[in-house]
Amino acid sequence: xxxxxxxxxxxxxxxxxxxGVEVQASTLQVQVTRKEFEGxxxxxxxxxxxxxxxTPENTGSAIGSWLVGNVPEISGFNVVKGFLNLLLSPLYxxxxxxxxxxxxxxxxxxxxxxxxxxxxxxxNTNKPLHxxxxxxxxLGASVSELLKAAGNKVIKATLVNDxxxxxxxxxxxxxxxxxxxxxxxxxxxxxxxxxxxxxEFAKMEKEDPSVLDKVHEMLVKWEEGDPQVRxxxxxxxxxxxxxxxQTYKALGISxxxxxxxxxxxxxxxxLVQKGLDMGVLxxxxxxxxxxxxxxxxxxxxxxxxxxxxxxxxTQDLGTAERRFxxxxxxxxxxxxxxxxxxxxxxxKLILGKLGFDWADQIYHLSYGMVELPEGKMKSRExxxxxxxxxxxxxxxxxxxxxxxxxxxxxxxxxxxERLYHMIGLGALKYFIIKVDPKKTMLFDPKESIDFNGxxxxxxxxxxxxxxxxxxxxxxxxIAYDVASVPGDVTLxxxxxxxxxxxxxxxxxxxxxxxxxxxxxxxxxxYDLAKEFNQYYHxxxxxxxxxxxxxxxRLVLIExxxxxxxxxxxxxxxELPDRM
RNA sequence: GGCUCCUUAGUUCAACGGAUAGAACGUGGGUUUCCUAAACCUAAAAUACAGGUUCGAUUCCUGUAGGAGCUACCA
Numbered sequence: 001x002x003x004x005x006x007x008x009x010x011x012x013x014x015x016x017x018x019x020g021v022e023v024q025a026s027t028l029q030v031q032v033t034r035k036e037f038e039g040x041x042x043x044x045x046x047x048x049x050x051x052x053x054x055t056p057e058n059t060g061s062a063i064g065s066w067l068v069g070n071v072p073e074i075s076g077f078n079v080v081k082g083f084l085n086l087l088l089s090p091l092y093x094x095x096x097x098x099x100x101x102x103x104x105x106x107x108x109x110x111x112x113x114x115x116x117x118x119x120x121x122x123x124n125t126n127k128p129l130h131x132x133x134x135x136x137x138x139l140g141a142s143v144s145e146l147l148k149a150a151g152n153k154v155i156k157a158t159l160v161n162d163x164x165x166x167x168x169x170x171x172x173x174x175x176x177x178x179x180x181x182x183x184x185x186x187x188x189x190x191x192x193x194x195x196x197x198x199x200e201f202a203k204m205e206k207e208d209p210s211v212l213d214k215v216h217e218m219l220v221k222w223e224e225g226d227p228q229v230r231x232x233x234x235x236x237x238x239x240x241x242x243x244x245x246q247t248y249k250a251l252g253i254s255x256x257x258x259x260x261x262x263x264x265x266x267x268x269x270x271l272v273q274k275g276l277d278m279g280v281l282x283x284x285x286x287x288x289x290x291x292x293x294x295x296x297x298x299x300x301x302x303x304x305x306x307x308x309x310x311x312x313x314t315q316d317l318g319t320a321e322r323r324f325x326x327x328x329x330x331x332x333x334x335x336x337x338x339x340x341x342x343x344x345x346x347x348k349l350i351l352g353k354l355g356f357d358w359a360d361q362i363y364h365l366s367y368g369m370v371e372l373p374e375g376k377m378k379s380r381e382x383x384x385x386x387x388x389x390x391x392x393x394x395x396x397x398x399x400x401x402x403x404x405x406x407x408x409x410x411x412x413x414x415x416x417e418r419l420y421h422m423i424g425l426g427a428l429k430y431f432i433i434k435v436d437p438k439k440t441m442l443f444d445p446k447e448s449i450d451f452n453g454x455x456x457x458x459x460x461x462x463x464x465x466x467x468x469x470x471x472x473x474x475x476x477x478i479a480y481d482v483a484s485v486p487g488d489v490t491l492x493x494x495x496x497x498x499x500x501x502x503x504x505x506x507x508x509x510x511x512x513x514x515x516x517x518x519x520x521x522x523x524x525x526y527d528l529a530k531e532f533n534q535y536y537h538x539x540x541x542x543x544x545x546x547x548x549x550x551x552x553r554l555v556l557i558e559x560x561x562x563x564x565x566x567x568x569x570x571x572x573x574e575l576p577d578r579m
Numbered sequence: 580g581g582c583u584c585c586u587u588a589g590u591u592c593a594a595c596g597g598a599u600a601g602a603a604c605g606u607g608g609g610u611u612u613c614c615u616a617a618a619c620c621u622a623a624a625a626u627a628c629a630g631g632u633u634c635g636a637u638u639c640c641u642g643u644a645g646g647a648g649c650u651a652c653c654a
Contacts, residue, residue: 124654164654261654288652297582298650305652312654341583342649368585369647376647407615423617435592438584440647442591451617453603454592461617469614511595523593523602530602537610537619579617 093496094489096503097552101559102482107505107566109151117323118144120335121158121253125240126170127195127379129247129387131370131443132337135432137253138572139367140335142433142518145570150513155327157257159319162237163265168218170194171232172211173201183239189246189388190239195379197236202380250391251425252572259319267318269310271354272303280353291350301346316347317354324358331361333516338366338438365516368440370432385445394424394449401451407579419576423457426573430456433571434522454526456573459564462529463575466561469541471577473554476542480554489552494535498556501528502563509570518571525567532560 100106120140123129129137144154174181174197183190204211221229248254272289275281281303283289289304303314323329334344344364352359369376370385377384399420402408408416431449435441451457473480491499505524512520541557544550565575 161654166654286652302652307652309652311652337648338584339648340654343654345583366584371647401617405615405617407617431591439592440585444591447590447604450591450604453617455603455617457617458603461615465615465618472614519593526602533618534620536614540614542614578615 093499097499100502101555111151114152114330116152116331117155117329118333119157124161125237126166126198128191131385142571146513149509156255158255159259161261163262168215169201170197172215173197189243191243194240264319265315268314271317333363335365367437394428398424422574426456426460429573433518436519459529464579466557467577480551485552486548521570
């Protein structure tokens with residue numbers, strides 16, 4: 001029996017049992033010459049049942065012709081692949097139901113054995129984190145979890161940009177205008193204090209552009225290891241690190257490997273020498289070293305300045321080489337904004353020219369900017385949405401909403417606080433992750449992030465509802481597990497839909513990992529929650545008189561809750577037991 | 580100028596080249612003696628424009644208009 005006729009049989013059975021109609025399906029052997037679908041096919045031909053929009057004109061031209069081109073012989077009939085899918089036997093979905101519910105590792109794909117490093121966050125230590133960084137961090141963390149779920153070994157890495165002119169600007173302004181202020185004395189979080197210095201410097205520069213020279217002097221001194229400059233640098237970086245640590249903690253972000261640019265910025269010089277020896281790179285008369293990419297449609301790219309010092313991309317070449325060697329990486333993913341598309345294109349090309357076969361295993365996960373209604377955020381102009389402020393604001397919103405509903409009344413204060421944070425963060429994280437990474441997204445500070453509709457709290461609420469039912473079932477002493485669900489329980493159409501969605505989870509994970517898009521998982525989690533809420537509304541689960549059906553339902557919703565947790569776990573969103 | 584990306588309801592987001600383009604917010608109308616109304620139901624509302632490829636295009640190609648980014652001996 002061919003697969004097609006097997007499906008045909010199942011579909012016929014399904015039609016008969018679901019709709020009580022007599023169905024005559026016939027098959028038709030066709031040969032397809034169209035190159036994408038070349039081969040012999042068995043077409044399954046159904047009388048038109050529910051396809052109300054099908055007319056004699058379009059009949060046979062939709063899916064039927066997708067397979068075979070025009071098939072005038074079957075006019076009056078339609079062959080619909082999706083239709084078959086819709087009607088697949090309830091028996092089949094019950095098998096899926098048991099499979100999903102009884103497999104604790106459900107959704108985890110077999111290990112692929114790939115070791116992947118994900119670099120993200122990589123902050124500058126001259127100002128606090130803002131909303132753009134939040135998108136970067138959430139994407140990096142969730143892509144890491146996603147790749148783990150898809151069966152890979154993942155190393156989360158970050159490269160802290162802790163030296164350079166921009167740092168010296170903050171240092172110079174502090175020295176000149178801040179009168180020895182410290183986080184303690186000013187009562188400010190360290191990264192915010194340093195950020196204020198940076199903004200102050202922008203003002204100083206406007207008043208007197210010569211301050212730039214002072215900053216360059218400072219940078220030279222830093223490179224020479226001048227003890228005073230180094231001491232100041234260490235002190236101010238320390239403040240920033242303390243500040244960042246708090247923000248990371250609040251967001252639930254962590255790293256397996258942290259590099260600092262002051263350790264890595266000299267890397268890559270040897271590589272440049274190797275490239276020169278290979279004849280891949282050229283040295284100009286003035287001593288600067290270049291890579292000619294005109295053959296690839298790009299420009300010449302400088303790798304060493306005429307004074308022999310390295311530039312930004314030089315250290316990236318070096319760190320890439322070191323990372324692949326040190327961790328035996330199969331792949332490296334850089335989570336960096338799309339403003340650096342060109343940079344990564346060049347990086348990959350040059351590594352390829354230098355003869356590294358892993359160069360084509362470098363991916364730039366290029367994400368879109370977060371824009372405000374008035375346009376791009378600019379640190380120097382103070383038009384940024386500060387990360388700490390936003391997190392705090394979300395917490396307050398969650399608190400206000402919870403108190404208004406009174407649903408948390410009676411819980412210990414500590415537990416309430418935990419939930420406010422969980423809900424506020426859930427809203428923020430979902431808001432950002434649900435958008436396709438590569439798209440520019442808009443954030444309007446005047447309209448606070450919603451707690452209703454397609455949001456994180458909606459999913460959290462759904463989970464809390466399920467937990468509530470399960471608690472009540474336990475109180476009533478109802479025992480349930482997969483093994484106790486009898487084999488002859490019939491699933492309702494809504495339950496079949498839920499099982500179908502649940503069974504699709506591993507495929508969604510694979511799909512999302514392939515696309516490096518946690519947004520796929522976010523949308524899936526929402527669909528699942530939405531579907532459940534509809535089911536919940538018209539099926540009083542605990543009121544069910546039939547003990548077998550009741551047990552089956554409890555197993556179903558418990559499985560649902562666990563899949564919701566797995567999905568949102570990838571996104572870094574926690575789900576509460578009550579809210 | 581050159582290169583890259585983007586354009587879907589009033590707004591924010593969905594849609595392996597496949598069926599009547601899905602949601603949410605907002606707007607209008609409903610649902611609570613019933614497991615949590617942060618929910619559910621219901622109505623109006625969109626593929627920038629012009630061509631092309633295809634049985635079939637929001638999706639692929641070409642052009643036009645509008646928007647963003649890159650085009651440093653900065654990082």
